[in-house]
Structures are given as structure tokens and as C-alpha cells.
Amino acid sequence: MTGLQPVDFTKVSMEGAFWRERLDTVLNATIPSQHVRLVEYGILDSLKLPQPPPPLRIPIRNHGMTTQVFWDSDIGKWIEAASYALRHRRDATIEAQIDAIVADLEKAQAPDGYLNCWYLGREPDKRWTNLRDRHELYCAGHMLEGAIAYYQATGRRKLLDIMLRYIDHIATVLGPGPGQKHGYCGHQEIELALVKLYRLLGERKHLDLAVYFIDERGRQPPHYFDVEAVARGDDPKKYWFKSHEYSQSHKPVREQDKAVGHAVRAMYMYTAMADLAAELGDAALKRACQVLWEDVTSKRMYVTGGLGPSASNEGFTEDYDLENDTAYAETCASVALIFWAQRMVNLDCDGKYADVMELALFNGALAGLSRDGTHYFYENRLESNGDDTRWQWHTCPCCTMNVSRLVASVGGYFYSTDEDTIAVHLYGGSTARLDAGGRPVTIRQTADYPWSGKVRIVVDPDAPATFTLKLRIPGWARGETMRLNGEPVDTAAKTSGYVALRRAWKAGDTVEIDLPMPAERIYAHPDVRADVGRVAIRRGPLVYCAEQPDNGKLPVKRLRLPRGALLEPAERGDLFGGIVTVVADATAMETDDWDGALYRQTPAKTGDAKLTAIPYYLWCNRGPGQMLVWIPEG
Numbered sequence: 001m002t003g004l005q006p007v008d009f010t011k012v013s014m015e016g017a018f019w020r021e022r023l024d025t026v027l028n029a030t031i032p033s034q035h036v037r038l039v040e041y042g043i044l045d046s047l048k049l050p051q052p053p054p055p056l057r058i059p060i061r062n063h064g065m066t067t068q069v070f071w072d073s074d075i076g077k078w079i080e081a082a083s084y085a086l087r088h089r090r091d092a093t094i095e096a097q098i099d100a101i102v103a104d105l106e107k108a109q110a111p112d113g114y115l116n117c118w119y120l121g122r123e124p125d126k127r128w129t130n131l132r133d134r135h136e137l138y139c140a141g142h143m144l145e146g147a148i149a150y151y152q153a154t155g156r157r158k159l160l161d162i163m164l165r166y167i168d169h170i171a172t173v174l175g176p177g178p179g180q181k182h183g184y185c186g187h188q189e190i191e192l193a194l195v196k197l198y199r200l201l202g203e204r205k206h207l208d209l210a211v212y213f214i215d216e217r218g219r220q221p222p223h224y225f226d227v228e229a230v231a232r233g234d235d236p237k238k239y240w241f242k243s244h245e246y247s248q249s250h251k252p253v254r255e256q257d258k259a260v261g262h263a264v265r266a267m268y269m270y271t272a273m274a275d276l277a278a279e280l281g282d283a284a285l286k287r288a289c290q291v292l293w294e295d296v297t298s299k300r301m302y303v304t305g306g307l308g309p310s311a312s313n314e315g316f317t318e319d320y321d322l323e324n325d326t327a328y329a330e331t332c333a334s335v336a337l338i339f340w341a342q343r344m345v346n347l348d349c350d351g352k353y354a355d356v357m358e359l360a361l362f363n364g365a366l367a368g369l370s371r372d373g374t375h376y377f378y379e380n381r382l383e384s385n386g387d388d389t390r391w392q393w394h395t396c397p398c399c400t401m402n403v404s405r406l407v408a409s410v411g412g413y414f415y416s417t418d419e420d421t422i423a424v425h426l427y428g429g430s431t432a433r434l435d436a437g438g439r440p441v442t443i444r445q446t447a448d449y450p451w452s453g454k455v456r457i458v459v460d461p462d463a464p465a466t467f468t469l470k471l472r473i474p475g476w477a478r479g480e481t482m483r484l485n486g487e488p489v490d491t492a493a494k495t496s497g498y499v500a501l502r503r504a505w506k507a508g509d510t511v512e513i514d515l516p517m518p519a520e521r522i523y524a525h526p527d528v529r530a531d532v533g534r535v536a537i538r539r540g541p542l543v544y545c546a547e548q549p550d551n552g553k554l555p556v557k558r559l560r561l562p563r564g565a566l567l568e569p570a571e572r573g574d575l576f577g578g579i580v581t582v583v584a585d586a587t588a589m590e591t592d593d594w595d596g597a598l599y600r601q602t603p604a605k606t607g608d609a610k611l612t613a614i615p616y617y618l619w620c621n622r623g624p625g626q627m628l629v630w631i632p633e634g
């Protein structure tokens with residue numbers, strides 16, 4: 001495998017207030033409450049086979065699908081999140097809950113290894129007839145990730161063995177051989193799960209299957225999804241989503257240079273491509289990832305790290321089409337962008353990837369989870385009229401467990417290593433037990449990140465050792481300083497966003513980094529029509545928004561931020577357990593002299609106002625209300 005290796009989250013203990021709070025909330029509230037919902041909504045019952053299937057809980061919609069088809073994936077994702085929780089602390093209740101699921105899966109599994117509870121329960125003779133829409137392999141991928149995580153947490157193999165049998169079955173049905181279906185999943189996911197399995201067990205057949213799915217995708221003519229549509233008696237021209245761009249199967253993956261279609265599918269696929277580029281040293285796959293990265297981040301990403309403006313395809317549309325009040329920006333897409341960014345940073349150790357990983361983590365993804373840990377956003381608007389509310393559950397609960405598995409394993413995004421390097425990608429109070437080429441090293445970060453950019457890092461190798469410590473200087477940082485044992489370090493000498501300190505490290509060596517965090521204005525490219533004449537506020541890694549509860553009775557949408565107004569950070573111990581807000585002298589458009597007119601010849605008068613902005617990820621925790629990320633300027 002080429003490049004850096006990520007450091008497992010179990011090696012990084014989160015101690016700083018910010019991540020400790022989010023992590024404890026997810027462990028104590030989110031993951032247990034998700035199990036309650038899986039029971040309440042009949043999702044776990046769907047594993048209890050054989051039995052006559054009850055009526056659908058979620059009716060078939062006009063595109064011929066019910067999200068109930070992929071309930072197995074929701075269960076797999078919960079097992080994964082819950083298993084990560086177990087690696088923080090064992091919990092007999094959670095283990096019993098997972099074991100009960102495993103017992104049901106064991107009973108449900110067909111003698112040939114097949115295991116998809118939708119098909120086994122409802123359409124037993126239609127297995128593998130609609131890879132395009134029906135998520136069979138997607139479900140297998142998530143269940144496999146759950147099985148790997150549970151095995152790693154407890155050493156219990158039953159679920160892993162069940163899934164190994166299923167994967168063997170999949171490899172007999174699908175593949176390049178005669179008599180096999182030359183198909184792949186309409187919703188990518190299994191590819192990255194198979195790479196995880198390969199990394200766990202080292203069996204080449206699992207990597208080969210991932211390679212097959214990636215290489216076969218988009219090969220045509222004929223297109224596999226059209227062939228299977230005809231075979232099941234459907235007209236491929238009547239495909240609801242019209243184009244195979246929806247599932248990124250419109251051309252072979254190495255030829256793709258634009259991020260198109262469904263955003264979560266795209267991100268999972270790019271993640272697997274980057275994984276395979278690292279495993280195989282495949283330069284063409286790596287190049288495709290780099291080209292797609294530039295496309296996504298230079299023309300198709302929200303300032304929050306959200307992806308996909310459109311609800312109709314849950315994904316990408318046109319360059320610079322980044323509407324705010326209708327933004328889809330699914331939580332899953334930001335979570336999956338973090339996965340992809342992590343793979344890219346390990347391929348190249350370039351800070352531009354870590355910058356986006358951090359952006360999506362603190363903004364697009366975290367916004368998906370409420371402060372109490374039991375309410376969610378699926379769509380992440382960047383502007384609200386006050387009609388958005390967080391929900392407790394969803395007919396499509398994919399985002400809930402994506403955000404819990406992310407937060408439960410957040411320490412895994414902080415570091416990576418190779419035999420001679422420890423790279424620090426993220427900052428935050430933590431203690432990490434790492435290994436630089438067989439030399440054990442403890443790294444302690446003391447920081448009040450993301451509220452302050454002052455970070456103190458103590459490096460404690462078990463025995464003096466020579467290696468390179470790479471420290472990321474975030475792309476947003478200006479005027480940063482660094483000291484090593486009190487001596488200034490020239491941060492201008494950084495390469496690709498990282499300062500590399502190579503030396504014989506000894507216990508107690510200390511690096512102090514100061515990343516000044518002024519609140520600053522961000523402007524969008526002029527072709528982002530939705531943001532013309534508007535400005536966003538960012539401080540460090542956090543994007544801010546103006547939300548109604550902090551801005552009095554005046555509707556937030558009437559606020560304007562003058563170009564010259566000072567943006568002042570303000571510590572607010574009374575809000576959300578202690579945060580930094582940004583305040584500014586603003587103006588507000590007045591309406592009291594409009595006398596009911598809709599139009600008139602003169603613009604609205606403006607009066608003085610005060611603007612208070614909070615971190616975007618915290619919005620809509622005090623009930624619905626107006627919210628703006630992009631504030632009109634002037």
C-alpha cells in the first residue's frame with residue numbers, strides 16, 4: 001500500500017471540551033436512541049425471517065422504490081456505530097442488542113449464503129434482478145462494515161462469518177466469468193467495505209471483488225443496467241433518473257472528470273477509488289480522484305462542505321449552482337466527503353484535502369446532529385425562512401447513523417503515519433498513542449480548538465527516535481507562528497500545507513502552534529448566483545450563520561453586513577455550553593414606510609442593527625427560526 005496509513009480512532013483519546021462533548025453525546029444519547037428508533041419503526045423486525053411480511057411501513061413512491069428496501073443498510077450502519085461505541089467502553093446492553101440482530105441474520109441467511117432481508121422476505125425469486133435501483137450490494141456493504149467493526153470491538157466472529165459467506169456468494173453471482181452477471185451496484189458502497197475487509201483479513205479475493213466492481217462500472221455498450229432492465233421486462237428508456245450519470249456509471253470511472261449525479265454515491269465511489277489507488281498503486285485511479293476533487297471543490301461544494309444542491313437527484317447539478325434556501329446538501333454526502341478527503345490526504349499528504357476534511361467535519365456533517373444528539377437534519381439548508389425543524393427519525397434514516405459512526409470514530413481523522421512520519425491533520429485536545437516505524441510515541445495535544453488556534457503538542461517517544469512530524473497549517477490560517485522547545489520555527493517553509501519537523505525526538509519535546517483566528521469575510525465566485533452581493537463569516541474552521549434567537553425581533557433576512565464593519569469574536573459561556581460568537585454593527589432594511597406596497601421607485605431605508613452569528617453546526621437547536629449563512633452586504 002502506498003502513502004500514509006490512517007491511525008485507528010482507538011489510539012486517539014479525545015480530551016478537549018469540543019470533541020469530548022460531541023463524542024459523549026453520541027455515545028450516551030445518539031447511539032442508544034437510534035436503537036430505540038430501529039425497534040419502534042419496525043426496522044429490526046424486518047430481519048425476523050421467515051414470516052409472512054407485514055404491509056409496507058413506507059409505501060412505494062412514484063420512482064418505484066421504498067426506502068424500506070435498504071433497511072439492512074441502516075441496521076448495518078447502526079451496528080458499526082454501536083461497535084465504535086463499544087471500543088470506547090464495553091456495554092452489555094449494546095452487545096446484547098447486536099447479538100440479537102446477529103441471531104436473526106443467522107436464521108435469515110439462505111443456505112447458499114445470500115442475505116438480503118428485503119428480498120428474502122418479500123421477493124425471493126427476484127434476487128439480483130435490479131442492481132440499478134434495489135441496493136442489494138449497498139446493503140451488503142454496510143452490513144459488512146458493521147460486521148468488521150463488531151469483530152474488532154469484541155472479537156466475536158459470528159457476524160463476520162455470516163458476511164464472509166455472503167461475500168463469497170456475491171463473488172459467485174457477480175463477476176467477469178462466463179455465467180456470471182457482469183453487474184455492480186447502483187449505489188456504490190460495497191467497494192470501500194471490501195477494501196476494509198481486505199485490510200482486516202488480507203485475502204486477495206476481497207480486494208479483487210472491489211476492483212471488479214470499480215473496473216466494470218460504466219463499461220458499455222451495452223450498459224449493464226439497461227441489459228438487466230430488459231431482462232426483467234422493464235423499458236430502460238423509462239428509467240426514472242434518465243441518465244446513468246445518477247449512479248456515476250455513465251462511463252468508466254477512470255474517464256470521469258466531473259462530479260455528477262447522486263452525491264453520496266459519488267463520494268463513496270471516490271473513496272473506494274482512492275483506497276484502490278493506494279492499495280494497487282494505480283496511477284490512473286489516483287489521477288481520476290485528483291481531477292474529480294478539483295471539480296467538486298472548485299465548482300460544486302457549499303462553503304460548509306455540503307454537497308449536492310438538488311433534491312430531485314439528491315445530488316449535483318451545474319457548476320456554481322449552489323442555492324441556499326433549497327440546498328439539499330445531505331448529511332451523508334458531507335460525511336462521505338470526509339471519508340474521501342481522508343483517503344486523499346493519505347495518498348498525497350496535501351493540506352488541501354485536510355482543509356476540506358476539517359471543513360466538512362465541523363460544518364456540513366456536524367450540522368446534521370442536534371445538540372441533544374437525538375434530532376437530525378437530512379438536508380442542510382444554508383438559509384431558512386423558519387420552516388425547517390430537526391426531526392427525530394426519517395423515512396430514510398441513512399444520515400442518522402452516518403453521523404453517529406463518524407463522531408464515534410472522530411479520533412481516526414487526526415493522524416496518519418508511515419515508517420518515518422507522523423502527520424497531524426486535525427487539532428484538538430487529545431492523547432494519541434502512535435507508532436513511527438516501530439517506535440512508539442505518545443502525542444498530547446492541549447487545545448481549546450476550534451474556539452482558539454493555540455495548540456500545544458508534547459511529543460513523548462518511548463525512547464529517543466528520529467522521525468518527521470508533519471504539522472498541518474490550515475488553509476484558513478494567516479500569520480501563524482510555531483515554536484519548537486521555545487525556538488521559533490519558520491512556517492513559511494511548509495510544503496503542501498504541512499510544516500515538516502525532522503529531528504531526533506526525545507520525551508517532552510514541545511511544539512506550540514498559534515493559528516490566529518480572526519473572524520473573516522468569505523466571498524463566493526461571481527458565478528454562484530445565489531451568493532452575489534452576499535458575504536459569509538468564517539472563524540478558523542467554523543462557518544457562521546445569523547440565526548433568529550440571537551438577533552432580536554428583527555427578521556434575520558432583513559440584516560445587511562456593511563463591508564467595513566468590524567467582525568468581533570465574543571466568548572459566550574451562556575450559549576451551548578460555551579462558544580465563540582461573532583458580532584458586528586450591521587444595518588437592517590426597514591419596512592414601516594412601505595404602506596403595504598409590493599414595489600416602489602425607491603429602495604428600502606436602512607437603520608442600524610446589531611448582528612450576532614453563531615457556528616453553523618449549531619443552528620436550529622432552539623426551535624425553528626430564520627437563518628442565513630450568506631448575508632447581504634451593504
Ligand code: FUB
Pocket residue numbers: 070187264265314330332396398
Ligand atoms: O439510497 C440510500 C441512501 O438513502 C442514499 O445514500 C441517500 O441519499 C438516501 O437516498
Ligand code: ZN
Pocket residue numbers: 330331332333378397398399400402
Ligand atoms: Zn443520508
